[in-house]
Amino acid sequence: MNEPLWEVFVRPRRGLSHTHVGSLHAPDARMALRHARDLYTRRQEGVSIWVVPASEITASSPDEKDSFFDPAGDKIYRHPTFYELPEGVEHL
């Protein structure tokens, strides 16, 4: 009997995003959440957990890497350091 694979995301502390920590197997979402708690937060590593069926994740493929991510590489105007400020300006 094959139990589905679930990807686990844990928010380590308030103010931080959920981060992928690993995966586990469980028959359904509720059990997956419980197992995630027991497995990935045994040492108080989290304040919130998400579980997502691995089969529901659509990932970008390495073949598409260039077309996906390179275009963002030359749009330096999205980064604040692109803009030179006149001397003496503060709080910007």
Added chain:
Amino acid sequence: MHLTGKFCNTEGVDTPAVKGADGLLGEVERAEAALRAAADRAGAGSFEAVIEADQKIEPRDVMPEDYRKGLIRQIAQHAHSEIIGMQPEGNWITRAPSLRRKAILLAKVQDEAGHGLYLYAAAETLGVTREELTEALLSGRQKYSSIFNYPTLTWADMGAIGWLVDGAAIVNQVPLCRCSYGPYARAMIRICKEESFHQRQGYQSLYVLANGSPEQRRMAQDAVNRWWYPSLAMFGPPDSESTHSAQSMAWKIKRFSNDELRQRFVDMCVPQADILGLTLPDPDLKWNEQRGHYDFTPPDFDELMRVVKGDGPCNRQRMAHRRRAHDEGAWVREAAAAYAAKGKTA
């Protein structure tokens, strides 16, 4: 991660700090920092370029088939070892001689299950399923560490396993925190950090026995006598006979040779044994000024091969136990799947 100073303990026995452990944990921290630093460097292109630049290969990257297969074999064997490794120590949980020791042992064996699961998760990113991995273990197609085919005959074995077996495992594992495959490296960092308490509790437990009643002391020495050579054998065959080593090193899966790690382990253990006041069962163990290392008698590699092939004292027992747990759980897994298929949400 503070290993210096005294152990905290509640039973009035101070244990001196273990030298060497500090360095190993420091290495885990440095491996983690290196992992972040590698991520910050500009992306390299091909598989070879990533390896060359000490960056991490990630799950869906293009990789040589032998790299993928070799990693699956290694990670799976590692995961299986954690799972089978629960048995020898689990053997003493219900008989632990104090409630404090019982709690520590329960938590430790639970960590082993957890570590097995982290590793299975890492292996699954390479395109193999848990079912396939489980089947490979139960059918004997994939192996686990031979150390777990030795019996735990007395309570002192809990201490000796913690000190020697976990100690050897840590020496083996710390370099894996820098392994070129991202998910494996990240799992190992997590595992090494969690395992820091395993070795320490074992050493401390053995220290209490070594300084306890004459009977406890005999028990401790006997355990060390039985676990020393099997622990040395954990580093695998000598470099001259190791089949997978060269390619693993080139791909930065492995960073040090079997013999280098074995030597490192011996060098760590000798002063630790002195502090325990216990003897390592090797009359030829002595400091070699010229080499800057201890000379020691290597383990019996023929015995290692016999145990690997299935003729160790507990191979059959360990496998039968695992198969039984798996078979007896089948109706539960089927029921849970049947319930999930009904689409109800409890």
Added chain:
Amino acid sequence: MTDPMSEGSSRVNQQARVPQRSGGTPLELADDALIAAQRLSEWVARAPTLEEDVALTNIALDQLGVARLLLQSLGDEDELAYRRGDAEFRNCLLVELPFGRARGDLDFGWTVVWLLFLAAAQKLRYEAWDNEVAAKAVKESAYHLDHATQWVIRLGDGTSLSRERVQAAVEELWPYTHELTEGIRDDWLSIVEPVLKEATLVKPSHDTWRPSGGRSGRHTEHLSYVLAEMQALHRAHPGVQW
């Protein structure tokens, strides 16, 4: 026969016998938790999935943790755990039963029904208390209760085989719940009955046999085996440190 826990027994300080009504005495709760932890430890490396192995061990650790805190409040925890004989234990009979009809059995369906019954009672008893240990224990038992609930529902409403197995466990264990829930029966039923209903399980229709005696030290045949295993090593080396 004199009650070994009567006045003058030196191992347990006087507080231990302050009656707590619906809370139960600290010693009763400690022994329930300790023997439950001992029983649950049998599951290590035997659970139906590795994920469940981790979960059951967590519950065993929680039970052991509460037992230790309570025993420490009563005296020396190891003296109390390892040096008392079976007639000195005050746990209810339910916790000492094997996880199945015979000694050595390890039935997962039986275990989750056992845990459902036990955790519901423990939660109520801890809630009736008002101290730090109880506050921690309430949260933990709420989690145990939920874990058991999830499994009882899945097995009860899973396959016909699984339903048959947990229904049998409900029938075998139900008689022991009377002792378990003395003083809190109605509240306990209001927790357990909806779970059984959702799991399509039914209470036994014949409910006249109500074994008890654990609270006064008269146990089943099973407890002395549990203690023999738990205490053997400790007793073989009197007066040493571990």
